[in-house]
Amino acid sequence: MNLLDATIVQVAAPVIHADLAGPASDIQWFGAAYTLPFAVLLITGGRLGDIAGRGRVFRAGVAGFVIASLVCALSGSAGMLIAARAVQGATAALIIPQTLGLIRAMFDGAELPRALGSIGPVMGLSAVCGPVLGGFLTHADLLGSSWRSVFLVNVPLGLAVLALAPLLREDRAAHPPRLDLPGTALATLGTGLLVYPLIEGDAAGWPAWTWIALAGGVAVLVAFWLQQRGRSRRGRAALVEPSLFGNRGFPAALVSSTLFFAVMNGVMLTVVLHAQLTRHADVLTSGLTLLPWSCGMAVSSWVSGACLFPRIGAKLMFGGLTALLAGTLLLIAAYAAEPAHPWAAGLALALGGLGLGMFTTPFFSTALERVRPHETGSAAGLLNAVQQLGGTLGIALLGTLFLRTGAASTALWAAAALLIANGLATAFMIGATVPRRRGRAGR
Known part of the structure; x- marks a missing residue:
C-alpha cells in the first residue's frame, strides 16, 4: 500500500485536477504532499518503533493510513485532498521502518533470509502495478x-492487515533511543521551504518570496x-549519525540517490502529463503507456x-545510468516525431x-559497503529518506518545466542533465570503495 501510493496517484492526478479544479500546481502536490512527509519522518518513525514497540507503532500507522485514505x-x-x-x-x-524489525523478530535461522528476500519482489510488483492500477481503477x-x-482500494487492504496484525510478535529496542524532535522540526521546515517555491514559484512568476524561501x-x-x-x-541521540559523512562515498551516495529518484519520479509524471494533456489520451491509456x-x-x-551484479559489481550502475540516459534521449526523439513511429516511445x-x-540492484549494497555496524540504522534511514525527497524534487522540477512550457522535451532534457550529474556522483561513490577492496585483496 505504501509503495503503491507513491506512484498510483500520478496517473490519476490530471483527472483529479479536472474534477476538483484549482491551480495546475496541484497536480504536483497530489504526489509531493505524500512523499515529502514520508521522507522527513522515516527516521523518527523508526525511533518510535524502538521506543514504543514496533508492532504497536505498525498497527497505529496502518490504522492512520486507512483513515487518511478514506478522507482522500x-x-x-x-x-x-492534499x-x-x-497525513497518508x-x-x-x-x-x-517497522517492517524489517518485525521480520527479524518473527523469523530466525534459514527462515530469516527467505522472509527478507520476499521484500524485493513485493517492491518490484508495486513499481509495475502502481501506474497501471491507477489508470485501470480511475478508468x-x-x-x-x-x-x-x-484511495478506496487501501481501505479493505488496510483492514485485512489490521485483522492479521495480532499475529505479529511485539519487538522493541533493548536500549530505546530518545526522539530528536528539534531535529525533526528543522528537517521538515528546511525541506518544505525548498519544495514549496519549486512547485508554486513558476505559477506565481517567481516573486521575491520564492527566492527568500x-x-x-x-x-x-x-x-x-x-x-x-x-x-x-554531547552523546545525545541524533536523527543522522554525523560520522557517516567522514566516509567520502556516503555523501556521494546520498547525492546519487536524490538525483536518480528525481529522474525516476519526474519522468513518470512527465510521461503521464504528455499522454493526458498533450495527446489527450484517457487515463487507462496513459497508465498503460508506463x-x-x-x-x-x-x-x-x-x-x-x-x-x-555478482559478476560485474558496482560498475553495473554505470550501465544502468547509460541505458536510462539513452532511453530518455530516445523518448525525446519519439515525442518529436509523433504521431509517426508510435512504437518508439514504448x-x-x-x-x-x-x-x-x-542501477537500483547494486546501489544500496554499494552505498552501505563502508558503513560501520553502529551506523547502519541511520544510514539506511537516511538513504530511504533522500530517495523519497529526490522523488519529491523530481515531481516539483520536471513537473514545473512541463506545465510551464507544455513540452515534454524540456522536462526530459532536464532529466538527461540530472543523469549526467548522477554519473559523476556515482563515480565518486564507487571510487571511495575501491581502495578498501584493494586493501583487502592485498591482505
Whole structure:
C-alpha cells in the first residue's frame, strides 16, 4: 500500500485536477504532499518503533493510513485532498521502518533470509502495478467513484492487515533511543521551504518570496546539520549519525540517490502529463503507456540481482545510468516525431526501465559497503529518506518545466542533465570503495 501510493496517484492526478479544479500546481502536490512527509519522518518513525514497540507503532500507522485514505477518497476540494495525502505520508513513515524489525523478530535461522528476500519482489510488483492500477481503477469508474477508487482500494487492504496484525510478535529496542524532535522540526521546515517555491514559484512568476524561501530552506538545513553535530558531540541521540559523512562515498551516495529518484519520479509524471494533456489520451491509456517502463525495471532487477551484479559489481550502475540516459534521449526523439513511429516511445520507456533495474540492484549494497555496524540504522534511514525527497524534487522540477512550457522535451532534457550529474556522483561513490577492496585483496 505504501509503495503503491507513491506512484498510483500520478496517473490519476490530471483527472483529479479536472474534477476538483484549482491551480495546475496541484497536480504536483497530489504526489509531493505524500512523499515529502514520508521522507522527513522515516527516521523518527523508526525511533518510535524502538521506543514504543514496533508492532504497536505498525498497527497505529496502518490504522492512520486507512483513515487518511478514506478522507482522500471523500475529499471535496484539492486542499482537503492534499492535506489528507500529507497525513497518508506521515502514517506511511510510521509503518515502513517497522517492517524489517518485525521480520527479524518473527523469523530466525534459514527462515530469516527467505522472509527478507520476499521484500524485493513485493517492491518490484508495486513499481509495475502502481501506474497501471491507477489508470485501470480511475478508468473503470467503479460505482461512479472515478479517481476516488485509487484511495478506496487501501481501505479493505488496510483492514485485512489490521485483522492479521495480532499475529505479529511485539519487538522493541533493548536500549530505546530518545526522539530528536528539534531535529525533526528543522528537517521538515528546511525541506518544505525548498519544495514549496519549486512547485508554486513558476505559477506565481517567481516573486521575491520564492527566492527568500529557497535561501531560508538552505539556511535551515545548515542549522539542522549543526544541530545534529552538536547532539552527537554531547552523546545525545541524533536523527543522522554525523560520522557517516567522514566516509567520502556516503555523501556521494546520498547525492546519487536524490538525483536518480528525481529522474525516476519526474519522468513518470512527465510521461503521464504528455499522454493526458498533450495527446489527450484517457487515463487507462496513459497508465498503460508506463507499462514498458515498469516491466523493464522488473525484468532488469531480477536479471541484475541473479546474474549481472555478482559478476560485474558496482560498475553495473554505470550501465544502468547509460541505458536510462539513452532511453530518455530516445523518448525525446519519439515525442518529436509523433504521431509517426508510435512504437518508439514504448521502446524508449522499456530501455529506461531496464536502466532503472540495473542501477537500483547494486546501489544500496554499494552505498552501505563502508558503513560501520553502529551506523547502519541511520544510514539506511537516511538513504530511504533522500530517495523519497529526490522523488519529491523530481515531481516539483520536471513537473514545473512541463506545465510551464507544455513540452515534454524540456522536462526530459532536464532529466538527461540530472543523469549526467548522477554519473559523476556515482563515480565518486564507487571510487571511495575501491581502495578498501584493494586493501583487502592485498591482505
